[in-house]
Amino acid sequence: MYDFVVVGAGPAGSRFSRRAAERRYDVLTLERGTVGEPLACSGHVSTDIWEFAPDGARAELLQNEVYGARFHVGGPGSDDYPFYKREVVSNVIDRVGLDRLLAEAAREAGADLREDHSVTAVDEKRDRVEVTASTPDGTETFEARMVAGCDGPVSRVRSELGLPDPGEKLQGVLAFAEDDDPGDYVDVHLTAPRFFAWRIPRGEAGVEYGLAAPPGSEPSAKALFEEFTAGYDVETVDFCAGMIPVGPAETVTGRRGFLLGDAAAQTKPFTGGGILYGMTAADHAAREIDPERPSTLRDYEDAWRDDLSTEIRLGHWIRRAYSLPESVQHAGLSAFSGEIGVHMDKPTSFFSKEHLRKLLSGS
Known part of the structure; x- marks a missing residue:
């Protein structure tokens, strides 16, 4: 059983994978296609x-x-x-190059990063989470203590965990x-x-x-x-x-899962950019979350909001000036x-x- 299955190898997912692996956690990272493709974000x-x-x-x-x-x-x-x-x-x-460098850093830290693995289901159990993915060889289910949803604005993990959508x-x-x-x-x-x-x-x-x-x-x-x-x-x-x-929702954590980056809407309301906010939240997650203690998800929720909520709130005020x-x-x-x-x-x-x-x- 893995400690974490990380869904998505964008900046937030790869950053968390790297930091969690450096803490000696057993990390599996699943990317639905090729890391960095298709490009959908400014550089x-x-x-x-x-x-x-x-x-x-x-x-x-x-x-x-x-x-x-x-x-x-x-x-x-x-x-x-x-x-x-x-x-x-x-x-x-080079935005594509950034994703690839961050993914390679996660691999070098010890994360098992697999491309062409598209997650189709996430099932939270009492003592574990089961993540099912479509792979080049068929379908495979992975067990972990926790799942990290780093799979973008239209997040499958968010949907599967029943977490609220961004504002x-x-x-x-x-x-x-x-x-x-x-x-x-x-x-x-x-x-x-x-x-x-x-x-x-x-x-x-x-x-x-x-x-x-x-x-x-x-x-x-x-x-x-x-x-x-x-x-x-x-x-x-x-x-x-x-x-x-x-606009992040009121919660980005479940019983044995949590969201990072665009999946959690950890973005700047006045520009839409989320690379730095997502990786900042990833560092908080790697530091605060113990996969054997689901109660620590609350610590992650508190930590990233303490760090970023004021910036996000002021960012909403700046954006109002556009109208x-x-x-x-x-x-x-x-x-x-x-x-x-x-x-x-x-x-x-x-x-x-x-x-x-x-x-x-x-x-």
């Missing part, structure tokens, strides 16, 4: 990513360094409001243009209903264009995306789409644009001494 991340990645990852994965963002109330060609730092704010990385899901779409662009700024357009569209320079790797909107919106997210990229007069390739969960009247958006962006002291993963940094000092010096 724009804070520089904190390297604290979670294996040694040498930066040299292998880095595509561009970003110093700030230009915010637009309208589409391409509209006036912009720059927000910037004098040092690097964020990095653009909201957005439809995200993205694609790439092949232009060489080493630009210092990302562009953010407050044009999508209740969210935004983006343009991210990726150096020699091209340019990423993306957009997210509520599912069922009219026009659709894909139609909005086509209108957005037409405004930039570009042809894109490698179009992909996926759901973005926003303000355009005149108010113009006024607010004009008032606050310029040099900043904000961390892209931490809304609480808006109230930091560094940021307040930047605001006052620019006034």
Whole structure:
């Protein structure tokens, strides 16, 4: 019997697998396809990513360094409001490569990571959990003391455990243009209903264009995306789409199971990004959960919420600004644009001494 069966080998799943294996737990990790495929997430991340990645990852994965963002109330060609730092704010990385490096680190730590294993059922028993997966050779059932659902926004584990869905899901779409662009700024357009569209320079790797909107919106997210990229007069390739969960439910733990990452909606409400939040929660899970003591699931629940709930709550307030009247958006962006002291993963940094000092010096 395994200590943990981890379902999903994205950043949160691989991070937890690695940390749990380093603690000498017997870990089986199941990935439904090939690690990193298909791509369904942006590669724009804070520089904190390297604290979670294996040694040498930066040299292998880095595509561009970003110093700030230009915010637009309208589409391409509209006036912009720059927000910037004098040092690097964020990095653009090879997103598929990140997943593969994190998965390999989990394997090296001792996790048994198997690709092409699609989980079809999860059954919580009194003393164990049974996880059934479709494999290249048929169907196989694995027993473990606990199961970790790290299988994305449409989580099979969440459904099988009867855990509540995230508060909201957005439809995200993205694609790439092949232009060489080493630009210092990302562009953010407050044009999508209740969210935004983006343009991210990726150096020699091209340019990423993306957009997210509520599912069922009219026009659709894909139609909005086509209108957005037409405004930039570009042809894109490698179009992909996926759901973005926003707002964790009141619980992400069951009797012998728990959720991590997008499955738990451990994401930033104001950007939809969840790589850092998911891996932060994974570290809490590996530290707090004893697979032989189901009561420790409560310790995990408390730990990750103590760490991230304030950031998530403030992130919801930031997102509300996306739906303000355009005149108010113009006024607010004009008032606050310029040099900043904000961390892209931490809304609480808006109230930091560094940021307040930047605001006052620019006034």
